[in-house]
Amino acid sequence: MEKNNILHSKIYGPEKDGTPLLVFHGLFGMLDNWGSFGKEMSEFFPVHLIDLRNHGKSFHSPEMSHDDLAYDILHYMEFHGLEKVNLLGHSLGGKAVMQFALKYPVKVENLIVVDISPKAYPPHHQGILKALGSVDFTKVKTRQDVEEELSKFIPEKGVILFLAKSLYWTEDKTLNWRFNLPTLTEKYNEFVSNAVKFGVFNGRTLFMAGEKSNYILPQDEFPIKQQFPHASVVTIKNAGHWVQAENPTDFNEVVKDFLTETEI
Numbered sequence: 001m002e003k004n005n006i007l008h009s010k011i012y013g014p015e016k017d018g019t020p021l022l023v024f025h026g027l028f029g030m031l032d033n034w035g036s037f038g039k040e041m042s043e044f045f046p047v048h049l050i051d052l053r054n055h056g057k058s059f060h061s062p063e064m065s066h067d068d069l070a071y072d073i074l075h076y077m078e079f080h081g082l083e084k085v086n087l088l089g090h091s092l093g094g095k096a097v098m099q100f101a102l103k104y105p106v107k108v109e110n111l112i113v114v115d116i117s118p119k120a121y122p123p124h125h126q127g128i129l130k131a132l133g134s135v136d137f138t139k140v141k142t143r144q145d146v147e148e149e150l151s152k153f154i155p156e157k158g159v160i161l162f163l164a165k166s167l168y169w170t171e172d173k174t175l176n177w178r179f180n181l182p183t184l185t186e187k188y189n190e191f192v193s194n195a196v197k198f199g200v201f202n203g204r205t206l207f208m209a210g211e212k213s214n215y216i217l218p219q220d221e222f223p224i225k226q227q228f229p230h231a232s233v234v235t236i237k238n239a240g241h242w243v244q245a246e247n248p249t250d251f252n253e254v255v256k257d258f259l260t261e262t263e264i
Contacts, residue, residue, distance in 0.1 A: 013042030024093030030056035069096035102199030
């Protein structure tokens with residue numbers, strides 16, 4: 001297994017006992033978005049913050065299906081010698097950890113899915129993809145230039161700042177995106193507009209929904225329970241889709257309680 005095909009990660013609390021927690025960000029994100037969470041949780045168990053393929057410092061690939069993302073988790077565990085893990089995934093990362101748990105249930109102790117369900121979603125990032133594709137890196141000179149270009153298409157300042165976190169300076173001293181925009185654009189329907197493949201995971205599962213988000217609706221609970229029969233759904237107050245960033249206090253407490261409570 002070649003190391004350059006292993007997902008990039010940052011590990012907190014490697015000396016801690018307990019089942020490691022592997023954390024996967026959402027579309028256009030990166031592991032650095034979860035730094036504060038990783039530090040806090042690493043007081044209780046090892047935490048691996050991981051860049052999905054085509055994101056952050058992980059490898060780029062022309063493939064981007066849910067199965068591809070699940071295989072990446074398997075290869076990561078094999079490379080790091082991890083037999084069994086706890087998994088947490090937000091949005092696209094949630095699709096990845098669900099698919100993994102359904103394919104390799106014996107490798108998952110607890111599963112946490114943040115503000116996403118197993119269902120197919122209609123395409124809803126077209127504006128962001130258009131904005132990202134509009135940036136001409138032969139012309140922009142500063143991060144502010146990029147943010148101004150994005151603002152022509154994206155009215156929300158918070159979304160612009162979130163996307164700008166993935167800017168970096170290349171070796172030839174020009175800015176570019178860390179994520180693989182061509183593949184994310186080409187394969188968008190494959191990983192957003194497809195449901196997670198049907199299967200059943202009988203392990204302990206927690207779905208976390210943002211109170212102000214519409215990614216997990218009341219009617220989604222029935223299909224969730226079909227594939228994850230032992231799932232509970234918790235709503236985090238005063239939070240939208242970026243649940244962990246908008247209410248980190250409640251989010252972290254719910255995750256910690258779920259992973260540290262003793263099963264009866």
